[in-house]
Amino acid sequence: xxxxxxxxxxxxxxxxxxxxxxxxxxxxxxxxxxxxxxxxxxxxxxxxxxxxxxxxxxxxxxxxxxxxxxxxxxxxxxxxxxxxxxxxxxxxxxxxxxxxxxxxxxxxxxxxxxxxxxxxxxxxxxxxxxxxxxxxxxxxxxxxxxxxxxxxxxxxxxxxxxxxxxxxxxxxxxxxxxxxxxxxxxxxxxxxxxxxxxxxxxxxxxxxxxxxxxxxxxxxxxxxxxxxxxxxxxxxxxxxxxxxxxxxxxxxxxxxxxxxxxxxxxxxxxxxxxxxxxxxxxxxxxxxxxxxxxxxxxxxxxxxxxxxxxxxxxxxxxxxxxxxxxxxxxxxxxxxxxxxxxxxxxxxxxxxxxxxxxxxxxxxxxxxxxxxxxxxxxxxxxxxxxxxxxxxxxxxxxxxxxxxxxxxxxxxxxxxxxxxxxxxxxxxxxxxxxxxxxxxxxxxxxxxxxxxxxxxxxxxxxxxxxxxxxxxxxxxxxxxxxxxxxxxxxxxxxxxxxxxxxxxxxxxxxxxxxxxxxxxxxxxxxxxxxxxxxxxxxxxxxxxxxxxxxxxxxxxxxxxxxxxxxxxxxxxxxxxxxxxxxxxxxxxxxxxxxxxxxxxxxxxxxxxxxxxxxxxxxxxxxxxxxxxxxxxxxxxxxxxxxxxxxxxxxxxxxxxxx
Numbered sequence: 001x002x003x004x005x006x007x008x009x010x011x012x013x014x015x016x017x018x019x020x021x022x023x024x025x026x027x028x029x030x031x032x033x034x035x036x037x038x039x040x041x042x043x044x045x046x047x048x049x050x051x052x053x054x055x056x057x058x059x060x061x062x063x064x065x066x067x068x069x070x071x072x073x074x075x076x077x078x079x080x081x082x083x084x085x086x087x088x089x090x091x092x093x094x095x096x097x098x099x100x101x102x103x104x105x106x107x108x109x110x111x112x113x114x115x116x117x118x119x120x121x122x123x124x125x126x127x128x129x130x131x132x133x134x135x136x137x138x139x140x141x142x143x144x145x146x147x148x149x150x151x152x153x154x155x156x157x158x159x160x161x162x163x164x165x166x167x168x169x170x171x172x173x174x175x176x177x178x179x180x181x182x183x184x185x186x187x188x189x190x191x192x193x194x195x196x197x198x199x200x201x202x203x204x205x206x207x208x209x210x211x212x213x214x215x216x217x218x219x220x221x222x223x224x225x226x227x228x229x230x231x232x233x234x235x236x237x238x239x240x241x242x243x244x245x246x247x248x249x250x251x252x253x254x255x256x257x258x259x260x261x262x263x264x265x266x267x268x269x270x271x272x273x274x275x276x277x278x279x280x281x282x283x284x285x286x287x288x289x290x291x292x293x294x295x296x297x298x299x300x301x302x303x304x305x306x307x308x309x310x311x312x313x314x315x316x317x318x319x320x321x322x323x324x325x326x327x328x329x330x331x332x333x334x335x336x337x338x339x340x341x342x343x344x345x346x347x348x349x350x351x352x353x354x355x356x357x358x359x360x361x362x363x364x365x366x367x368x369x370x371x372x373x374x375x376x377x378x379x380x381x382x383x384x385x386x387x388x389x390x391x392x393x394x395x396x397x398x399x400x401x402x403x404x405x406x407x408x409x410x411x412x413x414x415x416x417x418x419x420x421x422x423x424x425x426x427x428x429x430x431x432x433x434x435x436x437x438x439x440x441x442x443x444x445x446x447x448x449x450x451x452x453x454x455x456x457x458x459x460x461x462x463x464x465x466x467x468x469x470x471x472x473x474x475x476x477x478x479x480x481x482x483x484x485x486x487x488x489x490x491x492x493x494x495x496x497x498x499x500x501x502x503x504x505x506x507x508x509x510x511x512x513x514x515x516x517x518x519x520x521x522x523x524x525x526x527x528x529x530x531x532x533x534x535x536x537x538x539x540x541x542x543x544x545x546x547x548x549x550x551x552x553x554x555x556x557x558x559x560x561x562x563x564x565x566x567x568x569x570x571x572x573x574x575x576x577x578x579x580x581x582x583x584x585x586x587x588x589x590x591x592x593x594x595x596x597x598x599x600x601x602x603x604x605x606x607x608x609x610x611x612x613x614x615x616x617x618x619x620x621x622x623x624x625x626x627x628x629x630x631x632x633x634x635x636x637x638x639x640x641x642x643x644x645x646x647x648x649x650x651x652x653x654x655x656x657x658x
Contacts, residue, residue, distance in 0.1 A: 057636075066579065071571070078476065081496075082498060084489040089486060129454045140437065140443070165416060198380075205377075223356040237345060245332070252325070262318040270314075276303045276307035282300075512545060520538050520540065526574070534565070540553070600629070603634040614626040
């Protein structure tokens with residue numbers, strides 16, 4: 001039994017493999033299109049092809065109307081809450097809700113109170129302000145008439161200004177020259193006096209320099225003798241340093257010779273240490289097994305300690321030898337440094353001799369120069385005294401010229417001040433005339449402002465009276481009662497609510513997948529919840545989607561002459577879209593290709609099958625309307641599941657009943 005179960009499973013698996021992965025070969029084999037036994041096919045002999053019999057529908061496309069179905073509601077075309085703009089008590093009888101009203105009908109009337117009195121008071125103020133205007137204009141004309149005479153006096157006074165200014169300029173022009181000469185003379189006095197003092201001070205300085213130069217000669221000669229005496233000492237130190245080098249080199253060679261001996265002792269001590277460690281380990285092992293006495297163990301340990309001490313001692317000797325080598329090297333280096341230092345001292349002593357000789361020669365030259373400076377300072381002193389006397393005389397002459405120029409300036413300033421006083425008086429008269437004009441203008445402007453303020457008061461009072469009556473802004477129905485008789489209305493208080501239902505709006509929300517098919521002006525119809533059907537046109541399509549539902553608001557205007565359609569009723573809306581080519585086919589003709597694409601199989605050129613993808617446009621009672629097949633197509637409606645793309649068929653056609 002188990003064998004038959006396994007055989008059945010193998011057969012089912014093979015069948016599934018052939019149906020899924022080798023479907024085209026199986027179909028071709030079933031259709032009689034089997035290859036040759038050798039798999040190459042026969043070129044010399046052409047076998048007749050066995051065709052599959054199918055039933056095809058010869059279909060021609062026709063234009064069908066598209067429609068978009070949305071759900072929505074009715075909305076009033078207009079709705080407004082009419083409110084008061086002023087306060088007061090209602091004195092009109094109320095109109096009841098549902099009343100038909102026309103545009104401009106009176107809805108609420110408010111008690112005027114004292115508003116008529118305010119209007120009369122505003123009119124009185126207007127008349128008073130108007131009466132003050134002629135007097136203000138007369139004053140302005142009088143002030144303007146006085147201005148030309150004052151300006152003529154200013155022109156006359158200004159005509160005398162150039163002459164007075166010319167005299168003043170001439171007098172002032174003479175002053176800079178006199179002041180310049182005085183400044184030059186005064187400036188030359190300090191210079192001459194400074195030169196005199198400089199010459200007087202220069203003589204003691206020159207004499208002091210002469211004395212200092214004469215004093216410096218013995219000092220320089222003493223330094224020369226000292227420098228010459230230091231040369232033998234430096235040469236002796238150099239010889240001593242040169243003599244110390246061989247001894248230091250000999251000590252270095254001796255220290256280096258002791259170094260191998262110390263290293264040999266270290267190696268010998270380390271060998272004894274290794275031997276002692278081996279003996280100690282052997283004695284301990286024998287003692288542990290009972291073949292050696294405790295005394296032998298102690299002796300080997302003592303020998304081990306002695307070997308360790310010998311290693312330490314030899315290492316210390318080696319370090320001492322290395323230290324001796326380093327010390328000897330340091331002595332050699334020190335001797336060489338002493339030689340260099342002694343050579344430097346010899347060179348320094350010789351340079352000091354040269355420097356001292358130069359100082360002696362320089363001191364002698366300085367003495368000769370100081371003698372010349374003393375003679376020159378005495379001559380400069382006599383010249384500076386003459387310059388001081390000459391500069392003081394020039395100062396006296398320049399001061400007299402300045403006094404004369406200042407007297408001329410004072411006289412010219414008096415003339416200019418007299419002319420300026422006349423101009424100031426004339427300008428004062430002009431300013432007074434202009435001030436009168438400005439005052440008169442202010443009076444006129446004040447009168448005009450009073451008239452405008454009075455006009456504003458009148459307009460405000462009239463506007464306040466106009467606000468006492470509240471009229472309907474458009475024709476429609478009262479959705480609420482108007483304000484009750486005796487009710488107190490404040491600004492913004494509700495008088496009534498008006499709605500306009502003709503035409504009425506149908507409001508729906510179109511999905512974003514269908515919004516491109518809706519256009520403003522398109523024909524639309526709706527069925528209300530009551531069963532009534534209405535027709536209108538699209539008047540608005542939103543450009544912005546609702547952020548929550550991602551739908552677009554659409555509005556349709558519908559006539560509502562009898563006002564039978566109410567605001568807020570549910571409606572099922574159908575919006576017409578552009579016509580499109582479509583084929584009416586049975587639903588059974590639809591199939592899927594290997595990729596899962598919905599389409600139909602058609603009879604192509606040479607009666608060879610082909611697959612064409614379609615999109616369903618609309619359902620119908622006798623099939624579905626599909627697009628994507630062009631203007632004409634031969635659609636396989638029977639046998640499409642037994643053929644694949646590229647299979648030859650024998651079609652039997654039937655006409656479409658569209």
